[in-house]
Amino acid sequence: MSLLSKFVRVIFLTTFLFTEVVFAQIAVPFNESSNVTIAATAPSKIPEGSVSLKDILTKAGSSYQIWRWNDHDQILLDGAKKLASTTEIITLSKEAHSKEIRDKILLSGINTPKTFNDIVAMIGVTDNSKVIDQIIQTNCDKCTRFQMTRLADMTKAYIPQDETLSKALKKTTDFEQALDCANRMHYQDTTNKALLEVMKKAEFYFDYLILAGKATEPVKSQILLEGLKHCKTFDEIIDLGVRTTDQNILDKIVEKAIPLAKSSSDLKILSSWTKNTDLLKKIAETKLPETDPSQYNRLKLLKSLREKYGINIYDDGKARWTNEQLVWLDETLQTLPKHIIDAPSDILPAVSDNAFLLGDTRSEKFYNQATKKIETTTPVVRIYESGMRNEKTFKEYLVHEMTHAYISNKDGILNNWVHKFWPDAQPMITSAVTVSWVGTAPNPPSVSDYGNVSPSEDLAESARMFWVDPVTMKQNYPDRYDFVYKYIFGKEYNPPKLHSQ
Numbered sequence: 001m002s003l004l005s006k007f008v009r010v011i012f013l014t015t016f017l018f019t020e021v022v023f024a025q026i027a028v029p030f031n032e033s034s035n036v037t038i039a040a041t042a043p044s045k046i047p048e049g050s051v052s053l054k055d056i057l058t059k060a061g062s063s064y065q066i067w068r069w070n071d072h073d074q075i076l077l078d079g080a081k082k083l084a085s086t087t088e089i090i091t092l093s094k095e096a097h098s099k100e101i102r103d104k105i106l107l108s109g110i111n112t113p114k115t116f117n118d119i120v121a122m123i124g125v126t127d128n129s130k131v132i133d134q135i136i137q138t139n140c141d142k143c144t145r146f147q148m149t150r151l152a153d154m155t156k157a158y159i160p161q162d163e164t165l166s167k168a169l170k171k172t173t174d175f176e177q178a179l180d181c182a183n184r185m186h187y188q189d190t191t192n193k194a195l196l197e198v199m200k201k202a203e204f205y206f207d208y209l210i211l212a213g214k215a216t217e218p219v220k221s222q223i224l225l226e227g228l229k230h231c232k233t234f235d236e237i238i239d240l241g242v243r244t245t246d247q248n249i250l251d252k253i254v255e256k257a258i259p260l261a262k263s264s265s266d267l268k269i270l271s272s273w274t275k276n277t278d279l280l281k282k283i284a285e286t287k288l289p290e291t292d293p294s295q296y297n298r299l300k301l302l303k304s305l306r307e308k309y310g311i312n313i314y315d316d317g318k319a320r321w322t323n324e325q326l327v328w329l330d331e332t333l334q335t336l337p338k339h340i341i342d343a344p345s346d347i348l349p350a351v352s353d354n355a356f357l358l359g360d361t362r363s364e365k366f367y368n369q370a371t372k373k374i375e376t377t378t379p380v381v382r383i384y385e386s387g388m389r390n391e392k393t394f395k396e397y398l399v400h401e402m403t404h405a406y407i408s409n410k411d412g413i414l415n416n417w418v419h420k421f422w423p424d425a426q427p428m429i430t431s432a433v434t435v436s437w438v439g440t441a442p443n444p445p446s447v448s449d450y451g452n453v454s455p456s457e458d459l460a461e462s463a464r465m466f467w468v469d470p471v472t473m474k475q476n477y478p479d480r481y482d483f484v485y486k487y488i489f490g491k492e493y494n495p496p497k498l499h500s501q
């Protein structure tokens with residue numbers, strides 16, 4: 001090694017260690033025959049203006065050979081400030097020697113993502129949950145509501161997760177989509193605030209009942225009061241009243257309900273709900289109509305439906321069918337083949353605080369000692385208040401539940417279904433007499449997201465789609481269409497073109 005080159009090396013080290021960084025001449029090969037001059041080793045910062053990713057990598061690469069990791073990483077970090085594309089930032093961050101620098105590079109490019117995919121790619125580079133959350137928080141506004149809920153799922157801590165969800169909530173005008181955001185939140189305080197936001201998108205009095213069920217005081221009362229404005233009938237007001245013990249609200253409810261009372265039992269309920277002397281006086285002075293036509297019609301309708309279909313159709317505790325719902329029930333049942341109508345013993349309304357529970361069908365398998373056979377109890381179908389919100393939901397999910405009821409004692413149909421559409425499903429023994437199927441995914445995918453949950457939900461969803469719109473079903477899911485037609489509705493069934501729009 002010549003004296004000159006030793007000298008040059010000393011200068012190099014000195015300049016490099018005492019200045020922040022970088023390049024230009026550093027890339028010059030450094031060996032015995034080098035004719036590097038002292039001037040050439042003068043330190044230089046990353047130049048002002050634009051620098052390409054390639055420049056930075058080249059310069060960092062030369063530092064990689066000659067200098068320590070710190071210098072190499074520092075070059076990357078300084079270079080990161082010059083880049084405007086997420087892909088470049090990611091490439092750069094992968095060159096970092098320490099995780100700390102990798103994350104600093106990502107944070108330095110935190111504003112570069114333009115799309116959902118950019119954000120996902122960026123958070124895929126790091127395992128630091130704080131950095132992941134920060135990237136999502138900074139960029140989630142650039143995404144659609146659906147993408148934002150997906151980002152919320154990827155967020156690591158609850159507080160930023162709730163924040164992302166409340167931003168997503170503001171991006172939709174759809175009640176159910178907004179409710180979905182509120183439902184995923186973790187802290188009741190944030191949930192309450194979100195519920196007030198969701199309330200702005202509510203349309204039906206049912207919507208308010210669902211929201212009130214999720215809220216805590218004082219937000220719950222606020223929602224119930226708002227919901228009261230949307231109640232049109234005595235039954236609706238009573239539905240609201242059973243959900244609160246707040247005397248102020250109860251008095252307001254009673255006041256609004258008095259003129260709508262149709263029977264002495266209606267008035268009895270109202271007088272049990274208030275201690276206000278003015279209201280009690282009003283109740284005492286209320287003159288009832290001679291007969292009670294609406295109540296009479298409702299009870300008459302219930303009775304006629306029981307006789308028409310041979311199914312126990314009653315009110316159930318707190319839940320009461322409205323006239324309108326009974327008409328929907330009738331309109332739906334009359335489109336179904338007799339063997340499906342004959343499946344359940346009861347169809348009942350149900351109250352629930354779970355906004356996502358639209359309906360359920362319950363039956364149990366048991367071993368019959370006398371017949372020495374495994375038998376199934378006759379299924380009971382329940383439609384929850386979320387499932388009764390509007391005509392379309394009501395009718396479609398009634399068909400879904402009726403399908404569950406029909407196949408509850410027909411394991412052969414479900415087994416065939418599994419073999420045809422759920423190639424990887426495994427039988428799971430859930431009790432001495434019950435086997436259910438668990439699978440990861442149907443092939444091809446089901447007609448709805450919910451259908452992908454399990455083989456029996458897939459079948460119930462497919463039957464629902466068949467009923468709603470057989471023409472589209474036949475086009476898009478020909479194999480499922482054939483199966484549902486043959487094994488659920490039966491070949492004699494005449495599918496109309498469209499049941500729902």
Ligand SMILES: [Zn+2]
Nearest residue numbers: 400404457460
């Ligand atoms: Zn189901």
